[in-house]
Amino acid sequence: IQTGQLKRLILQMPPRFGKSVLTSEHFPSWYMAKNPGSDVILTSATDDLAAEFSQSGMDLIREFGPSYFGVDLVKGKQSSHKWAISNGSELRSAGVGGAIMGRGADLFIIDDFFKNVEEALSETKRRKIYQWYLSTARTRLSPEGAIVIIATRWHKEDLIGKILKTAEITGEEWEVISMPALD
Numbered sequence: 001i002q003t004g005q006l007k008r009l010i011l012q013m014p015p016r017f018g019k020s021v022l023t024s025e026h027f028p029s030w031y032m033a034k035n036p037g038s039d040v041i042l043t044s045a046t047d048d049l050a051a052e053f054s055q056s057g058m059d060l061i062r063e064f065g066p067s068y069f070g071v072d073l074v075k076g077k078q079s080s081h082k083w084a085i086s087n088g089s090e091l092r093s094a095g096v097g098g099a100i101m102g103r104g105a106d107l108f109i110i111d112d113f114f115k116n117v118e119e120a121l122s123e124t125k126r127r128k129i130y131q132w133y134l135s136t137a138r139t140r141l142s143p144e145g146a147i148v149i150i151a152t153r154w155h156k157e158d159l160i161g162k163i164l165k166t167a168e169i170t171g172e173e174w175e176v177i178s179m180p181a182l183d
Contacts, residue, residue, distance in 0.1 A: 001031070001107065001146045008174040010160055011150045017179065019150045020044075024111040025056035027148075031107055032089035033061070033069035040091040041105040041140055045115045047095035051080040053111065054093035058083050097132045104142045110149045113159050120154030130162050 001009060013019045028040045042057075044050040058073065058080070065071045065085060077084040084090040094100045096113045113129050114120045141147065151160060167174055 001148060004144065004146075006175055007144075007146045008172065009146070009148045010163075010174055010176045011148070012153050012160065012176065012178040013150070014180070015152050020053065020111050023148060023150045024053040024109055026060065028054075028091055028107070028109065029057040029060045029065070032085055032091060033065060033071050033087065035106065036087035036089060038089045038106040039103055039142070040089070040107045040109070041100050041103070041137075042091060042093045042109045042111070043096050043098070043100065043113075043137070044093075044111040045096055045113060047093075047098055050093040050095055050098075050111075054083070054091060055080040057091065061085055096129060100136060100140055103140070104145070105140045106142050106145045108137060108141050108145060108147045110137065110147070110151075110159070112151050113149075114151075114154060117154045120158055126155065126158055126162075129159050133159055133163070 011019055011023060024042060024044065028042055032038055032040055042050055042054055044053060058078065061071065061073055065073070071085045071087050074084040074086060080093065082090070082092050092100060092103060096110065114125070119125045149160060153160060155161070164174060
């Protein structure tokens, strides 16, 4: 993703596997520091959770950005929903289905699009999330932008299932890393 060679990544893992810590808390800060001027949109099942991930990333930049990457937070742009670093990179966070208008994304992260298994079993909720992905999330992506989707799979026709089914028709290439739960 960081080098631009991989544009579409799906990570499928069980709950409590550490996927969000690595990909939603740590990775965006590292990506922003290594890619000056980049725009990142970070979404999660709820607005509060997306804000928590964003805040963790901001805290990492505050602590390690100056010494490891030569970047720091921009004063006046330090909320958990929108923050920037001194190399021109910015991050916005929102809940899946929430408002993310106004900016594009060089990196778009979708982390656990369902709050729980009940939502995953709802055909209405699955359809709503897929429509949000098509009409909102995809439209925010810059021409050379990358998408990372991290999720626990609760239903075969969830967002990932629909994306992969569509990719078979369109030829869009997705790298899929699946780490199943152990029995």
